[in-house]
Ligand SMILES: [Zn+2]
C-alpha cells in the first residue's frame with residue numbers, strides 16, 4: 408500500500424495469545440506469539456497456507472489501518488482526509504485525524520501444545536495441523 412514501516416504490537420489475550428482468522432475457511436484460532444513473526448502460517452482447520460499478515464482479524468486490520476493513517480497524517484503535516492477514514496471504517500478522533508483502533512483480546516478455544524515446534528495455540532473444535540509448523544498433532 409504505502410512505503411511505511413510500522414512497529415505494531417497487537418493486543419494479546421490474558422493468556423498471551425494472538426487471535427487469527429483464516430481467509431479461506433473463516434476459521435478462528437489463537438497462537439502463542441512467536442518471537443519473530445514467521446513468514447508463513449497455516450490454518451489448522453483447512454490447511455490453507457498464507458503469509459502471517461493474511462491471518463489478521465478485522466480488529467487487527469483496523470488497528471494497522473488506524474496506525475498507517477496516523478503516520479500518513481503526520482507526514483502530510485496534519486492534512487487528514489476524513490473520507491479515507493470512512494472508507495476504512497475508522498473512527499475519527501475529536502480533534503480530527505484518525506483514532507487509534509483499540510480493542511481487547513479474550514481467550515478463546517481449547518489450549519493445545521505442539522510437540523513438533525513446541526509452541527502453544529488454541530482452537531475451536533477439530534483441527535488437522537499446527538498453525539505454526541503445519542504438522543499434524545502426535
Ligand atoms: Zn482455513
Ligand SMILES: [Zn+2]
Pocket residue numbers: 521522523524525526537538539540541542
Ligand atoms: Zn507446531
